[in-house]
Amino acid sequence: MAEPSADVLLQVNDLRVSYGDRVVLDGLSLSVRKAEIYGLLGGNGAGKSTALQALLGLLKPQSGSIDIAGVDPRDRPDLARERIAYIPENVALYDHLSAKENVSYFLSLSGGSRTTAELEAAFGAVGLARDAWGQRVAGFSKGMRQKTAIAIAILRRAPVLLMDEPTSGLDPGAAADFNALCGRLRGEGAAILVVSHDLLGVVDLADRIGFLDQGRIVAEVSAKGPERFDLRALHDRFARARPA
Amino acid sequence: MSAMTRELFFFLRLRSGIAALALLLLLGLGGVASGLLETQRQHDAIARMQPLQASDVSAISAWVSRSGDPGNAAYYTFHATWNPPSDLAFAALGLGDVAPSILRVRALGLEAQLYEGDIVNPEVAMPGRFDFAFVLIYVAPLFVILLLHDLFSAEREAGRLGVLRSTPQATARLWAPRIAVRLAGLLVALALPFLLGAFIAGTPGWKTVAVLGLIAAYLAFWALLSLAVARLGTTSIGNGMTLAALWLVLALVAPSLAHVAINTAVPLRQGAELSLLQRNAVHRAWDIPKTATMDPFFQSHPEWAGTAPVTAPFHWKWYFAFHQVGDESVATLAQQYRDGILERSRLAERLGLILPTVGVQLALHRLAETDPRAQLAYQDRIRAFHKRLRTFYYPYIFNELPFGMEDFDKAPRYAPETKQP
Numbered sequence A: 001m002a003e004p005s006a007d008v009l010l011q012v013n014d015l016r017v018s019y020g021d022r023v024v025l026d027g028l029s030l031s032v033r034k035a036e037i038y039g040l041l042g043g044n045g046a047g048k049s050t051a052l053q054a055l056l057g058l059l060k061p062q063s064g065s066i067d068i069a070g071v072d073p074r075d076r077p078d079l080a081r082e083r084i085a086y087i088p089e090n091v092a093l094y095d096h097l098s099a100k101e102n103v104s105y106f107l108s109l110s111g112g113s114r115t116t117a118e119l120e121a122a123f124g125a126v127g128l129a130r131d132a133w134g135q136r137v138a139g140f141s142k143g144m145r146q147k148t149a150i151a152i153a154i155l156r157r158a159p160v161l162l163m164d165e166p167t168s169g170l171d172p173g174a175a176a177d178f179n180a181l182c183g184r185l186r187g188e189g190a191a192i193l194v195v196s197h198d199l200l201g202v203v204d205l206a207d208r209i210g211f212l213d214q215g216r217i218v219a220e221v222s223a224k225g226p227e228r229f230d231l232r233a234l235h236d237r238f239a240r241a242r243p244a
Numbered sequence B: 001m002s003a004m005t006r007e008l009f010f011f012l013r014l015r016s017g018i019a020a021l022a023l024l025l026l027l028g029l030g031g032v033a034s035g036l037l038e039t040q041r042q043h044d045a046i047a048r049m050q051p052l053q054a055s056d057v058s059a060i061s062a063w064v065s066r067s068g069d070p071g072n073a074a075y076y077t078f079h080a081t082w083n084p085p086s087d088l089a090f091a092a093l094g095l096g097d098v099a100p101s102i103l104r105v106r107a108l109g110l111e112a113q114l115y116e117g118d119i120v121n122p123e124v125a126m127p128g129r130f131d132f133a134f135v136l137i138y139v140a141p142l143f144v145i146l147l148l149h150d151l152f153s154a155e156r157e158a159g160r161l162g163v164l165r166s167t168p169q170a171t172a173r174l175w176a177p178r179i180a181v182r183l184a185g186l187l188v189a190l191a192l193p194f195l196l197g198a199f200i201a202g203t204p205g206w207k208t209v210a211v212l213g214l215i216a217a218y219l220a221f222w223a224l225l226s227l228a229v230a231r232l233g234t235t236s237i238g239n240g241m242t243l244a245a246l247w248l249v250l251a252l253v254a255p256s257l258a259h260v261a262i263n264t265a266v267p268l269r270q271g272a273e274l275s276l277l278q279r280n281a282v283h284r285a286w287d288i289p290k291t292a293t294m295d296p297f298f299q300s301h302p303e304w305a306g307t308a309p310v311t312a313p314f315h316w317k318w319y320f321a322f323h324q325v326g327d328e329s330v331a332t333l334a335q336q337y338r339d340g341i342l343e344r345s346r347l348a349e350r351l352g353l354i355l356p357t358v359g360v361q362l363a364l365h366r367l368a369e370t371d372p373r374a375q376l377a378y379q380d381r382i383r384a385f386h387k388r389l390r391t392f393y394y395p396y397i398f399n400e401l402p403f404g405m406e407d408f409d410k411a412p413r414y415a416p417e418t419k420q421p
Helices: A048-055 A077-082 A099-109 A116-126 A142-156 A172-187 A199-203 A231-241 B003-012 B015-067 B070-076 B111-119 B132-148 B153-158 B161-165 B170-201 B205-232 B236-265 B271-287 B290-300 B316-329 B331-354 B356-368 B372-398 B405-410
Strands: A008-019 A022-033 A036-042 A063-068 A084-087 A160-164 A191-196 A208-213 A216-222 B079-082 B102-105
Touching (some): A008 A191, A022 A036, A022 A063, A022 A191, A036 A048, A036 A172, A048 A063, A048 A160, A084 A142, A099 A142, A099 B003, A099 B170, A116 A142, A172 A191, A191 A199, A199 A231, A208 A231, A216 A231, B003 B015, B003 B170, B015 B070, B015 B079, B015 B102, B015 B132, B015 B170, B015 B405, B070 B316, B070 B372, B079 B372, B102 B111, B111 B271, B132 B170, B132 B205, B132 B356, B153 B161, B170 B205, B205 B236, B205 B356, B236 B331, B271 B331, B290 B316, B316 B331, B316 B372, B331 B356, B331 B372, B356 B372
Parallel strands (some): A036 A191, A084 A160, A160 A191
Antiparallel strands (some): A008 A022, A008 A063, A208 A216, B079 B102
């Protein structure tokens, strides 16, 4: 069980989810602190999507607990959702609306509204080119869509960000921009959970990595200070940790 | 920005949605315009008929008054009856365009005159008219399906459903306003043409409100059906096909099968057949002894039994008597025909309780007074008027009294129910 801490904004303890006889989450526990990026790494079928659905309150686990900035999504899913900004793998916006209109629309859905100056500041912060702000998003690249989604997350001021395969499909330049942006969000105090199957992408981004296999964390590593992860050592460690 | 304002703005930016509503609005306007033109044609025909009727009676009276023969007056004078379309008929023409709105009757046998309308305009009777009721009953559900079938699946297919479902209070903030805006758009697209038509036709407030209620209820039914399929279905194409099939069954197949079942359960002679039977009975009288006509006539009308006997080869007494006997010979069949129509209406009304397509259509036609019951009511008024004609002419004919110019002014005048605006 993860250690409780005042800085922890996302806490998952012994989460169990099964569909019939098939156990998908088998005692998942993890925590993400304020101003931390946590990489939840796992292969296909490891339980990443189920974990995300449970965190978003879209499914009810059979046992275990979730705490999102002081709220259990099973008891108060709407309040928990207000404290989470979710950025899916493929950011799908409304193509018939402009970037600004999309941001206003999704903000309004979440019950918030921001001034034009705040919108523009968010676009500036995520690095979306100024001439794209008023354009319909139909022609946007994946990177531009992701920047728009992160602008929404920034404007929602949610303390916890859930990102599903955020760098998948991004070119190296866009991935670097994205990582830098996440770093800035972390600097502002956000707790970010990045769910991915891409070791390389997570290594460049996360402060800690939890290896998810068969529904539970089989290993967890952290990188503090200037040192970075040793990719080969990580891979070997993950491979060793996996049950035979 | 409120949720409704946000969804309204969102919908207004959706070109396909706006195009769909614009098309429905145009179809609604077309249906109303078609109905208004038809009812105006009926009003015009009634208005044109009045001076022609007066002119006709004037010509006959000038000729008849020279001989003073009451039989000539009764035989040659047509008396106009008319059934003006109601102030809501424009919305649901029903039988209004195939059943006669004008029927000129003489004091002769009535049954043969009543059903002359049944054989008018069969090519229109088959497909039905393009009117507002048609747009509402058959076309509007397709637009409801169009706007709601992919409410969830389109979001899933676009990859947005996860984000939208993770929205706080998604039902209240997103789905309910989104559905409400689309339904409101459909309601406006249907209500605007109807209200315009109601204003032009002078439809009273209660009827207008009743029709608006029917429109809202009918849209709600199709919306619930569409949302149920949208909720259970997974793909937009699948949902669309399922709903199209349901539309086909509910709007076309089930009512048609029920129509056949009702007609089979309640077999009915056609009105034209009644006319033929009555005419046969009338024409047979020329070939049988006069006593075979006059005896049963005097039995049922003893008030004329004491009048001078018919001895001449031809006498109007005998002629009008065999017409009346002809009517009476098919009276039971005529009553069965009327009862059968009412029974079919009753069965259709019961069907309307479980089939909204049928129920709303019947309700509209009832309100518009264009249903079979309204047609029977017009027939009843004609029968009553025709009885007054016989009561007026028979004393002259059977008492062999002269019929002068001034007697034409004493003839009964038909008065329709006041329905005109």
